[in-house]
Amino acid sequence: MPILSLIIFAPLLGALGIAFLPSSRPSLIRFAALGVSLVTFALSLGMLLGIRGQSGEFAFSEQLSWIPSFGITYHLGVDGLSGALVVLTTLLSWICILASFGPIQTRVKEYFISFLILETGMLGVFLSLDLFLFYIFWEIVLVPMYLIIGIWGGADRIYATIKFVLYTLVGSLLMLVAILATAFSHQAATGSWTGAFDLLALRGTITDPTLQILGFAAFALAFAIKVPMFPFHTWLPDAHVQAPTAGSVILAGVLLKLGGYGFIRFAIPLFPDGAHLFAPLMIVLSVIAIIYGALVAIVQTDLKKLIAYSSVSHMGFVTLGIFTFNQQGVDGAILQMLNHGLITSGLFLLVGIGYERTHDREIAKMGGWAVRTPVYAALFGFFLFASVGLPGLSGFAGEFLVLLGAFIVNPMIAGASTFVMILAAVYLLYMYQRVFTGPLSPFLKSLGAKLTDVTPTEILTLAPLAALIVVFGVMPTLLTSSFAKSVETFLMSAISVVGQ
């Protein structure tokens, strides 16, 4: 059974089905979308269980000829790394759809169709093993996200969404040139287009030093913009602030991971020499992102913007870990991706829940929120401590491993980055103190009875994330063992190929 195709296209089929439902029945549409996303989630869990039983690097491989003139195939496969990210995607997708039930009241049908197409695009990126197919899914992700921010976003949504698309397009179009150059070099070397776009056939065969450097640069730019690494991060705060809650969650939870995943799956294994050449630069940029993101987060006055900048800082750990090229660093980077996906998604959900009641995110107007809504405050505190990196919650393990990996490369880098764990505590706790503790602020008081505590539905969206944060916090090896083989292969493929 082609389970990977089923997982990718189940949301798309669901979106097609929803297109035929009457717009006049929004609740039917909502539950249909939820159903589709839950089915996809269940399928992905089934896939996860099956991965271990499969031999070989990639499980459930599917390969069909698509554009034979250029050796382009429909090639899918899953390993521990992509499997974990796929489940993260399907989990966050149904959570987001559930979390959109209340906030999205206009053009409900179009919203859920966009969201399900987005899910298909993201899953396709994680499961593609053909560069051309990967690129197509990579670009498909742009369109629904563009619509989600642009139609259902805040006041400045059009500026934000165009900025998001243009930033991403510039990077990805250069990546397209690099993909084509890589494919052609394969064709020139072997005399045939067979396998010219196939990741597995290309890995370790690109020995042209110029292509190694330029190819890596083009791929890295595309992924660096997506992660986003400093100095390409400026689209992120705008996009986050303007996006609807679910858009922010999926942006932070999955879209940023596409960049990190791209580095691990494509950029570095294809162009290891280019990667080693650029590694010092990438490490420096990562450290800048880690510190700069945290410093800027401290002075933010908008809750969502604060968390957006904290994302820049946290994602800096991912790229730092990847470019240490050692097991601790890469393990930590992947853990950090998954944990950031769980924790920051939770924080964005919580900010959204607060916004539903106050229609404001200005930190200065808040204060003493905990008095009125203790459960909300407690949940916020929980995710906040996870984000700070409290040992026992999942945020800690990833950052710790990355720092360990960085220490092996250069203690200075590790030292500089460690400071940020203090900075993270500063900006998050300082924010928490201003928003939740002390006497009730006049603004919150003026809302009166509208300032209700979290509803059971909202708890349902947060509970799975919280549970996983605890589980993976206590037993990070559950995760690291699941992608141990992927990391091993990655480290092997990151060895120089030029001049052998």
Next chain:
Amino acid sequence: MNNDLLTLAPLITVVVGAIAVLVSDMITPNRNHAPVAVALAALGATAALLINQGGSSASALGGSYVAGPFVAFIGLLGISIVAITLLIAPAYLAARKYPTAELSATLLFALAGAILLGAATDLVTLFVGLELMVIPGYVLAGYAKRDPLSTEGAVKYFLLGSFSSAILLFGIVVLWGVAGTASLSGIATALASGKANAGLAVALALITTGSAFKIAAVPFHYWTPDAYQGSPTPITGYLSVGPKVGAFVLLIKLFVIALAPLAALWIPVMVVLAAATMTLGNLVALTQSNVKRMLAYSSIAHTGYLMVGIVAAGAGEAAGIAGVLFYAAAYAFMNLGAFAFLTALQGRPGATTQLSDLAGLGRKHPRMAILAAIFLLSLTGIPPTAGFFAKTYVILAAVQAGGPATILAVIAVLNAAIAAFYYLRVIVYLFMRDPAEPAVQVAEGPMLRAGLLIAAIGTVALGLAPTPIIEAVIQALAK
């Protein structure tokens, strides 16, 4: 002689069809649908004949007309372009009390020119084909004869068009003299063995200038925006696609075949022209608030992308020509689709095509807006649409060719990002703004709907399953 007639059958059918349209209009005047029906029948017959000839390599007229897969491809593409135009134009023209018979006949004459252009193997036939294709264009540009804008555009188009034809013709004559033969392959052979001389330099300069006018490459593009904006919208759609495809066939024949030995000389010129064309076209398109004029400038940018393929072909990559042909097909469907959409918005005379007119259309007419979004995304080059694969194809050819072509490829993709800004801005108006007051009227009759649908199917199919067209293109070049 008998064989000649058989070989020329598609060409003859088109011309007979055009005359039949005019005759039918004389018998039953002022009927809007009869001429279109006759023209569509002629198109169908021509298509059948072309497909039938697809495998042959029969020649006629003393070898200056060669049938085969290349003509079949160009002819079928031309037939699709004319057919879509004929489907979307009548309602628009009828609402403004312009006839459809003349349009149908003129388009068929232009198609005859395109077929001749595709089949030509010598300079004279090539030039005759070109003129036969572009002169109907001047007529069409001035089709709205009571509209001063249309007349102005037509006059500009005509003057610059004949001017450039003269330059081109002069260059062709000098080339003929230098090479001693009018045969395209003969010229290539003569040039490969002969030495460069002053006459050749003059010929090359004149031919390059004349061709650059024909494809509207920067800085020879000034006639385009006015001609395009002044013409009736469906005719603008045709003008932005049909003559452009024809002009690129001319480029393939002149530069890639006849002047191939001089590639080292014309490639640098073409690289600069291509880079300037796409960049300027896109930058000016950015500043337009009228969608029709924006599409006119963006068509200049698309000329630049097509030239990337010509550069790659000049550098010896067969994939370059294949890329140009694929791009031409993709561009035909997506751009005609975009113009069909604009035509639908201009059901009433006087309706404008300002960006603000499109506000909120996604809510009032979701199906129409979704089709428009597909065309715009394809023009942007977002997968899985025809425009994406077309761009990929020419870029792939350029990367294969290496050297300056690769730099051109990078410039092309950066340009695609600029283009994304203005194409997506239209989508912003369609879906993200509140409806305009008074809301724009959408007029879609069954014919317009069919035209839109054909364009949309072409745009999506060429993106999702490009293989049949790729194979047709490769087959068209294998001779």
